[in-house]
Amino acid sequence: MTTVVTTTAPVLEVAGVTKRFPGTLALDDVSFALRPGEVHALVGENGAGKSTLIKVLTGVYQADEGEVRHLGEPVTFKRPIEAQQAGISTIYQEVNLVPLMSIASNVFLGREPRTRAGLVDWSTMNSQARELLAGYGIHDDVRRPLHTLGVGAQQMVALARAVSTDAKVVIMDEPTSSLEPREVETLFEVLNRLHASGIAIVYVSHRMDELYRVCDSVTVLRDGRVVHSGPLAGLPRIELVSLMLGREIRQIREEGVTAFGEEHEVEKEPLLKAENLSGARRLHDVSVSIRPGEVVGLAGLLGSGRSETARAIVGAFPLDGGSVLLAGKPLKRGRIAAAVRAGIALLAEDRKADGIIPNLSVRENIVLAALPRLSPFGLIRKSKQDQIVRIFMERLRIKAASPDQKVSELSGGNQQKVLLARWLATGPKILLLDEPTRGIDVGAKAEVQALIDELAQEGLGVLLISSELEELIDGADRVVVLRDGGVVGELSGDAITEENVLAAIAAEGDNDV
């Protein structure tokens, strides 16, 4: 993509912006400028402040200090609609549309075309939506509900919506995380069109290939601060990574990007065998086995069925077919409590929705799954609980004012550790980890990665789901690749490389349209 080198005034700017939340300094004196026609990458590890910055730019949050300037004028967007009306459009990582309403309704929500009588003009709306979405590779009947589309297609609808409002700035937060390779190409075509018409784009992603292909300039955030801002051409990848992680290039070359790396002794016989899991049109005949001491990685795009597989193993996903065997004994379908008692633990992807009990204390969150074992005759024994809580808070280095602090007040990283402690307190044999390092700071991330290594060394079988390829490459003994709910490949040992994993994910299947 040729760079339109501009010395023109920035269309959107932040100057000295600071944003605080209870317990964290999310943005610290951040300055950032976006020029018309520019494609500007915004990078940083999870927890570096990227989404906070975006939310400040789009009126979801207001800065505590500093200024946001639009076309040179200081502005304060108090609500998302104000940013939108100023021509700033956003596409979020999670699809923020209305699943029950039709595809066309979603595209035009809030700006539906009307007849002269002022009523919604359904036929015009449907035909316009059909035309618009055809340019994005979507040919489904636009009158059907949005939820009938796959996640990738829904994301394209969100993109089409964002672009069709007269946007001058489009912010894309991890836009390719749920897209098939074909859809990614469509996305890049759209980006080209936007760029040619002078629209500025903020592109948030951690996929190096995409960034280097599509972006002109880059701003790197780390722990809420800007550590670098400038053109992307001429900045070697490894230097970019080093800036993101805050580690020396030499270190990274020697030790790798993650804190994984220890060799595990893996037993021969699988402890857990999930066979032919099928269900709800999301899983098709998935089989995975885990041996004691083994870290099995699950790779694939968003929507490929990784989380569903993990949930199915513990009994939290409705299966039509297949079975899960632990030490040779089959587990009853749908019985989560029984699976937990047998020694399977699932750390869910979304810790806010499926993990922490926000108003309860750190202690209560930790002992939650182990309560039956810690409470004889159904009565709480505080002394037993205190012991367990102390052990795990020390081992996992959970930073909290006291075990009685409300868990919602902890940082993301510490919350994640509390959840890990909850599972470790049950003495599991199999640990299913769904994005264990998502949304936590660099320090905690390394601690969690090292912990996973330790646990594998102690003989636990681990299933690791991660969208960060480096984690799978460094940490997994074996990688199973999923695509569209089915297994498309398996890699072991030295064959686990970025190229091979990506190739397996992108491999042509038999469901091309």
Place this chain on the structure above:
Amino acid sequence: MSSVTLTRNRAWLQEYGVYLAVAVLVLFNVVFTENFLSAANFRTQLVQAAPVCVVALGMALVIGTEGIDLSVGSVMSVAAALIPLYLGAGPLTAVIVAVIAGLVSGLFSGFLVAHLGIQPIIATLALLVGGRGIALVIAHGQLVQLHNPDFLALGTGDVLGVPIMVLVAGVLAVLTGFLVQRTTFGRQLVAIGGNRAASTLAGLPVKRVLVGVYVISGALAAVAGILATARLGASDPNDLGLLMELSAITAVVVGGTPLTGGRVRVLGTVFGALLMQLVNATLIKHDLPASAAQMVQAAIIVAAVYVARERSSR
């Protein structure tokens, strides 16, 4: 005043507001109402508050799981309808049958909510509508005077100078508090209300606990119906417990238990029931009409929830 101080004040109000309100109201009455400080008056206030208190305890547990039980008034009515039919076999039998009816009703509600996944408001609404009808069919719509002295003693008798009704309410409150704080069931209940998805994944027996809270609520409503009937001296399924669900929900909410679940404040609920009773009594003693009472109740509810609302981060 800085915004941090305001939040702290609001947090304090949230925690202790109901106790403060009761204290203020008691003080007001001591000064402005004649005969407030008499033993007879204390007795009356506590006795009148007892049935609501008992129902509210069960309601608090249900609300703690993010549910609601609109059927409590109808359960009271069913209990009232059953009592005269079994009083002939002795007061104990009548009481047991009534409590069993409450348990069964709760079992039914719990099954609908936990196993069929029907929203609590609709499931218990159906029981509210149908329950009173069942009670009236059982009783043929009649009001029946009761004469069994042992049974009536439940409503009018004392033990060591304390009215039995108040004793029962007090013991139940202590037991409920113990249940919530010191048993696995109670802690699981609170966790389920705080985050049901997380609790399910953590292997908690969610369905069992949910059915349990509705069963307890039904049983407690039946107990309240028994006590109220004993005090009334008659079985009145037409009117007994009418709008009781509103009073119970009010007591729970005013007492600081959030409707969104995740926390159960037993002492707060007891004081909430006391507060609403005192408000009513104060208004009556000062010749203020029922209309004023209702409007004041409405204002108190709004104030209590306003103070307790969660602020979204901005």
Place this chain on the structure above:
Amino acid sequence: MTATTSARNAALAGVLQRQGAAVVLVLGIGLAWISFPRFGSADNLRDLALQSSFLAVIALGMTFVIISGGIDLSVGSNYALGGVLAAYGAQYGLLVAILLPLAVCSLIGLVNGLLIARTGMAPFIVTLASLLFARGLLLALTSEGATTYKVDGGSALLWLGQGTIFGVGVPVYLALILFGFGSVLLRRTRFGQSLFAIGGAEQSSLLMGLPVARTKIAIYTLSGALAGFAGILTAAYLQSGVTVIGVGTELDAISVVVIGGTLLTGGAGTVIGTLVGVLLRTLIQNVINQIGTLDSNYQTVVSGAFLLIVVVIQRLLARSRN
């Protein structure tokens, strides 16, 4: 089971869920017509329609509120208040008789909407408080329920409730007109679209820039206004402002909305479904009356059981579609 048969079953379940109530209504009317000679008489049918119209108007407002993800427990008290104010205002002329209740009941709805939209308090509790407040206001205005304002025999208001056009009561026409407008509002306006969006995904609606707060305020105000209007019609019909009506009416409204297929969780529903729900309810009550020998208390038992059966079936259908 192949993919196509399971897809077809899912589609069938969807149709049943949406149109099920209508099917039951048609079947029910058919059965009643055959079984009870007096059922099919013109008088009885006219009466059925008339009896349904008051609750229908209230339930219309409730439909909008529930689709937007909320609930309005105050409509019963608001309805009674509207009736009293209409009867009271009739002595000052038709205009006052209509505007006074509409103004007051809309105001109560407005306050509901403001509290819900601007302070984040739960609709359940806010409208519960309004229920008490409106009932209290009603008592205050009628000397604690002792005064029943009578509408003068010559008042123009009476036609709204007691008049007939082609033998069918005026309230029926008014209800149908309102339902017509309501249907257009819901399916053909931006406002209606935003109701579905807010009920289906409130957070997304906010991010998409929809005027969520304003819409919520409008919908609760509308609900109050419709409850007040139903009160006006009732006062005209009964020729007085009866103070004891409306107790539990909010629950009746919720029942018929749910029976009609609108999701209690919000985001989906129809106005016609509510109409079907109201008619079903009236049908059940009428049938029990026709049977004559049954204890009238069975009416409530059957109503409760019916609601339960409908909700359970809806739930099972929804489950089978997933």
